[in-house]
Every structure is written in C-alpha cells, then in structure tokens.
Amino acid sequence: MAALVGCTALVLAVTGTSTAQAQAGSRAGSRDVARQTLGANDGWAAHGTGTTGGAAADAAHVHTVTTWDAFKAALADGGTAPKIIKVKGTIDADGPDCATFAAPGYDFDTYLKTYDPAVWGRAENLDAEPDDSPEGLRRASAADQDAYIKANVPANTTIVGLGKDAGFKGASLQIKGVDNVIVRNLTFESPLDCFPQWDPTDTADGNWNSEYDSAVIHGSTHVWMDHNTFTDGEHPDSTLPYYYGRIFEQHDGELDIVKGADYVTASWNVFADHDKTILIGNSDSASTAAVDRGHLKVTLHHNLFSHLVERAPRVRFGQVDSYNNHFVAGEDHSYSYGIGMESQLVAEHNAFTLPAGVSAAKVLKKWKEAPVTASDNYVNGTLTDLIAVHNAEIPAETLQSGAGWTPTLRTRTDPPKAVPGIVDHCAGAGRLG
8 A cells, every 4th residue: 555655644744634634535444445435525426325336246246357348248247236347457448440440431531522611511510411421421430439439337336447557548438327336546548539520510610529538427326536547648639630620639528427417526536638628517408407407416626637728627507516636737728617507616725737828817717607616726826816817807707706505525625735746646547555
C-alpha cells in the first residue's frame, strides 16, 4: 500500500489532519482493493444503500482478465450476481483496424465526394439517406464498430486494475440501467470513432460528429468511479485531419452521466488532454427533462482536470457537488463549468491554475438561466469570486448566485490552497496499492 501511504502522508503534511481523517471516505472495508466499498458519506454514491459493487462476490465470480474477449465474458458470467473483474495490463479494445469494420461497398473517398458542401449544400442533414448510400454504408460500418468496442457492465460489479499499468485502449464501458458498480485504478485511452458522421447543418460551417465515450453512466444508480485516468493517449485531437474545413472529430466524451442516472461519485480521477470531457444530462428537450429532472445527483471531488477544452463538467438538471478539484487550463481552454438547463451546481474549495491569457471569467459558462453556488475557490493561489469575475467580464451572460441546496455527503474538505499538491500527487490510475 505504499502509494496510499505516500498520499496519506502528503495530506497530513499539507493539511494537518489526522491519519483517520486523511484515510476516510475514499474506501471502506477490506484491505483487498478489489473488495473495498465506497465509504460512508463519500458523495452522492453513498446515498441510501451506498455503493459496494462486487465486494460480496464468491470465488467463482472473481476473474482476472488480460484480453477484451475475456473481459466481456467475465462481465456476462453470472448475470447480476456480485462479481469482481481484475484487469491485468492494458487491454486493447480497438482490436481490428477500421477497415475491418467497414461494410461491403463503403468507401470514404466516395463519401467525401457525395457530401461535399459544394455538392450537397448545407440545408439538409444526412439522416434520410438510404441504406445503400454512402451515408447508409457509413451507418452500417459504425454499427459493426459499436458492437465490438462497447462492453455492458452488469449490476453489482467491481472492475479494478491491478498495479500501475492496467487499463483499456479504445473501450467504451456501458454502465446502463443497472445499480451498484465500482470502477477503479484504470487508465482509459479514448475510443477512436472510425466512422464519424458529417452534419452540414451543425453550425453554419457543419461538423463531424463522433460516438463512443470511455465510460457512459446511462440511467444507472450508485456508481463510484475512483482513481482512474482518462486521456486521448496516442491520438490527441492535434493529430486528426480536417475535411470540408472542419476537424475530422473522432472523439466524444470521457465520462458521460445521462438519462436519469443518479447517485454517482467520481473521486481522485485524472481527466486530461481532451475536448468535450464530462456531460451530465445530454439534452434540453422536454422528453429528456421528463427523465432527468430530479435525478443526475453527482459528486466530483479530488479530481485533476488537466488541459481540457470544456465540460468539466457541463451540467443540466442535476444537483452536482464539485469540491477540492484541481483545474489546470491550457491555452485552448474554453470553459470549465457549463451551467445548463435547471442545473444546481455547487462548486466550492477548488483550485484553478490558469496560464497568462486565460481569464478566470471563463471558468464558468452560462448556457441557461440557473443559479450556481461558487465559494472559496482559488485561482493561481488567490481567493477569487468566480461569479463576480464572470459577470463583470461577460455581462451578457450574467449568472445568479445560490444553487438552492447544501451538500452534506462529504467526508473531509481540504483547504483549496493545498489541493494542487494533494490532487496532483494522489489522483489517477496507478495510485492504489
């Protein structure tokens, strides 16, 4: 447990807290990390029944896997019986190259010629294109990739990486319509969509839109994401080509929490070098509101958000508690917190490290009228009223203060000046013993 001891010692040194306080909350129960459960009061995932994952698994439902096929088989074994899946090394879910997924007759050059804005125009999207069209063949190709890289996680499951180098390359974990899941100590390299769709009507210039988040929590409850690292790895956006004057976007989100999901805690993770990072609530529509309103209760604490463009997170509807996180912005930073439809965001005791030329006013972004609580946040070591700075510099998007609720499910709160030292050294995969 050397890594944990090191981080505990660091917390003691910079905060003066007791050993018990320093170790509380992030885990409870067994010394075996695979059987640890979420500690009491550790964010929204501790609400009600709490989150235990597969801690109660019998020996027959404990698997160690090294391949994508073995991982999928372990997920399917035993239905919703408690199970523990230990991931050893990096599992490549990309598997075959993109050409393997291509439907017979699909040709990207033909696709580009057919839907070139100079030919197709910009007034109509491609949704009505028939199955034998270039767009129809793209859809069929995308369906083949979809079936391969997605893995459905059942209820009562713990997925944990062994050691410092465990994780997935190109996988999309689907935590969909289930309860009680734990995912820890894994590095996720974002899936690369082989077949993005061109939408000429998305903005005045059109856009390439991609699928596949590294992890999706869709209509699920009691989920704990802890000590994971999310990154674009070998394929950052800077390596992607341009077509029709727009980036050929092959990445979607890193962690999306949508469709009435509830009681989620994301703690001690690293989200790095990505554009659209975390989406909480995926639409403003009336049909989405009917599903999401009253749900999407999420806690984000002690996470490192490093060199992201936006959505850390973007929030609709949910009561989101974001505290003790460290945000390190790059020059292409757009915003950190997106304030969306009926959101109730509380952002407290966070630290922001911004480079010259990136204003603290851009930490918050207003999408819809929704009050926000933002207190005791430090920017480059200085206490900063994020709402006041935002409203002074961007008066056309004036934000109202006061989210209307007070978080109670917290273990300890570190002083924000100490957060960079703690989080930068202790968050992410490979930091569990």
